[in-house]
Every structure is written in structure tokens, then in C-alpha cells.
Amino acid sequence: MDGFSRYHPMVNIIFYITVLGLTMFQMQMGMIVISFICGAIYYFNLKGMSGIKYFGVIMAVFVVSSLINPVFSHRGATLIFYMFTGNPVTLESVIYGICAALLISSAFLWFATFNQVISEDKIMAVLGKVMPHVALLITMVARFVPKYIRQQKNVRQAGNDLGEKPDTFIKKIKKSGEVFSITMTWALETSVETADSMRARGYGATKRSNYNNYRISGRDFVAIIWIMSLFLMICFALFLGKANTYYYPYIRIKNSIPVYLMYGLLCLTPVVINVKEAAVWHRLK
Numbered sequence: 001m002d003g004f005s006r007y008h009p010m011v012n013i014i015f016y017i018t019v020l021g022l023t024m025f026q027m028q029m030g031m032i033v034i035s036f037i038c039g040a041i042y043y044f045n046l047k048g049m050s051g052i053k054y055f056g057v058i059m060a061v062f063v064v065s066s067l068i069n070p071v072f073s074h075r076g077a078t079l080i081f082y083m084f085t086g087n088p089v090t091l092e093s094v095i096y097g098i099c100a101a102l103l104i105s106s107a108f109l110w111f112a113t114f115n116q117v118i119s120e121d122k123i124m125a126v127l128g129k130v131m132p133h134v135a136l137l138i139t140m141v142a143r144f145v146p147k148y149i150r151q152q153k154n155v156r157q158a159g160n161d162l163g164e165k166p167d168t169f170i171k172k173i174k175k176s177g178e179v180f181s182i183t184m185t186w187a188l189e190t191s192v193e194t195a196d197s198m199r200a201r202g203y204g205a206t207k208r209s210n211y212n213n214y215r216i217s218g219r220d221f222v223a224i225i226w227i228m229s230l231f232l233m234i235c236f237a238l239f240l241g242k243a244n245t246y247y248y249p250y251i252r253i254k255n256s257i258p259v260y261l262m263y264g265l266l267c268l269t270p271v272v273i274n275v276k277e278a279a280v281w282h283r284l285k
Contacts, residue, residue, distance in 0.1 A: 002046055002117075003277035004270035008220040009122035011227070016114050018231040019267055023106050026238065029095075029245040029253055031263050032102050038267030039109035045271055046116045054112060062105040069097030077249040096247040117270075125214045140194075144187075152183045223269070230266040234259060 004012070023035045043051055071083075076092025083089060120139035156179050237243060243256040265272075 002270065003274045005117045007223055007273075008214055008216045009118070009125050010216065011220050011223045012117050012122060014224060015227050015269060016110065016118070018227055020107065020110055020114075022231070022234060022263065022266075023103065023110060027099060027103070027245060027247075028238070028243050029099055030243065030255055030260050032099050032106065034260060034264050035267060036102050036106040036109065038264060038271075039106050039113070041268070042113050042271050043109050045274060046113055051112075055109075058105050058108045061108065062101045065101035065104055066094075066098045069100060070094045073097075075248050092247050092249065092251055095251055099245075099247075113270075122214075144190075147190075148183065148187055151186055152179060155179050155182050155186075223273075227266065227269060230262050234262050234266070237262075 004015075019035070022031065023039075040055070043055070047054075070089050070093040073093045073096070074088050074090060076090030078091035080089045080091055080094065120143060123139055159175065159179070237256060237259045241254070243259040244254045246252040
């Protein structure tokens with residue numbers, strides 16, 4: 001487990017709310033690039049070389065997503081060429097498509113690290129007393145999705161073991177439909193069994209108690225102040241228009257080195273903590 005994961009769950013959740021918020025709700029070109037690079041650094045810091053496969057999937061999503069915008073959007077003043085359909089492909093639509101695809105890829109990377117850092121226990125610790133029903137829903141969904149994926153793989157593998165290997169495109173589609181139907185039936189049965197189990201154990205009968213094993217410390221307060229300070233300064237700078245990107249009709253980029261530095265420091269906070277703790281550990285050894 002990395003050093004950042006050992007901080008109080010409130011620190012982890014505040015970090016991801018701020019980073020994902022700044023990643024997904026703005027289209028400033030420089031900040032998108034910084035988010036992707038920092039997300040990739042932290043992702044490989046957590047997963048190592050075992051994360052290459054998923055990173056390759058993200059890159060495939062990036063390539064496909066970047067091609068969608070110039071195919072369907074023809075805005076922009078700088079013509080590159082005409083497609084066989086006669087529709088123009090403009091530089092502005094290509095750049096916008098690349099930035100939008102990079103934004104999506106960055107979000108995937110941050111959510112991948114989120115799954116490594118934030119556990120169901122941490123969500124319950126933060127939201128259990130304030131919003132117990134929401135916390136329970138989030139934890140149940142977080143546990144159910146991996147179980148659903150595993151069950152789908154098991155069903156598909158069982159069919160392959162029985163010699164049911166489709167050799168044509170139509171048969172593959174039919175096979176996928178059968179696997180989906182079987183897995184959805186299993187999911188519905190599991191949800192009914194879970195509801196019966198919760199009812200049998202008295203869920204909802206009285207006010208629910210809450211157990212929290214996490215205690216906030218001085219370093220957690222320092223981390224929260226650091227994250228929130230950077231976040232608020234970045235938001236204030238964006239509100240004042242210090243950093244912006246206009247894609248249409250011409251590309252115009254308004255850069256701000258201080259904003260980029262603050263955003264980079266915010267995104268690299270977990271990596272800095274990990275490097276610091278690794279250095280301390282090596283000194284103690």
C-alpha cells in the first residue's frame with residue numbers, strides 16, 4: 001500500500017474530488033495535459049509494470065475518442081482536407097477531439113488510482129454517520145461491479161470449456177447475448193438474496209450504529225489545508241480567466257505558469273508523499 005493510502009480517508013476523498021473536478025469540468029489544454037501526465041505517473045507508481053495492459057486499453061480509448069470529433073464536427077476555420085463524404089476536417093476540430101479524448105483518458109487513470117486508494121471501509125468511515133444510506137449504496141455498488149465482471153468471465157469460460165467457441169461474427173454476438181442474459185439473471189438473484197439477508201439481520205429496524213477505526217491526525221490536517229489551498233487558488237485563477245483555451249473558430253491558448261505549477265503540485269501530491277516516505281524508510285534502514 002502506498003503512503004498516501006495511509007492518510008485519513010477524508011484526505012483521500014478530498015484529493016480525488018478536487019482533482020477529478022478540475023480534470024472533468026474544464027477544457028484548458030495545458031491543464032488537461034498536466035492531469036494526464038500526473039495521473040499516469042501516479043497510476044504506474046501504484047501498479048508498476050502490471051498496469052501496462054490497462055494503460056494500453058486507455059490509449060486505445062484515447063485514439064478512438066480523438067477520431068470521433070473531427071468526423072462529426074466540422075467547426076473551425078483552418079481547413080486540413082475534405083473527407084470522401086465531402087465534409088471538411090478542420091484543425092480546430094482535430095485539436096478539440098484530441099483534448100477531449102485526453103480528458104477522458106485522464107479521468108480513467110484517476111478513477112483507476114481511486115479504486116486502489118479508496119476502499120469500501122474508507123467510504124463508510126467518511127459517509128457512514130452523515131449519509132449512511134448513500135455510503136451503503138456506494139460500497140455495495142463498488143463490491144458488486146467486480147463480482148459481476150468475475151461472474152461474466154466465469155460464465156464465458158464455462159462455455160469455452162464445453163466447446164462453445166463461436167467462429168463467426170454473428171455467433172459471437174449471439175454468444176455475448178447469452179452470457180449477458182445469464183449474468184443479469186445471476187445479478188438479479190444475488191440482489192434478492194442480499195435484500196433478504198439484510199432484512200433477516202434487522203437492517204432498517206432501528207437507527208444504525210457506526211464504527212470508525214480512522215483517527216485524523218496533524219499530518220492529515222496539513223494535507224487537507226495543502227490540497228484545499230491549491231484547489232481554491234486554481235479555481236480563483238480560472239474564474240479570473242488567467243488560463244483558458246478557445247478552440248473555435250481559431251485556437252487561442254491563454255497560458256499561466258503559476259496555474260500550471262499549482263495544478264501540477266496538486267495532482268502530484270500522492271507521488272510526493274510516497275517519495276518522501278520512501279526516503280524516510282531508506283534512511284531508517
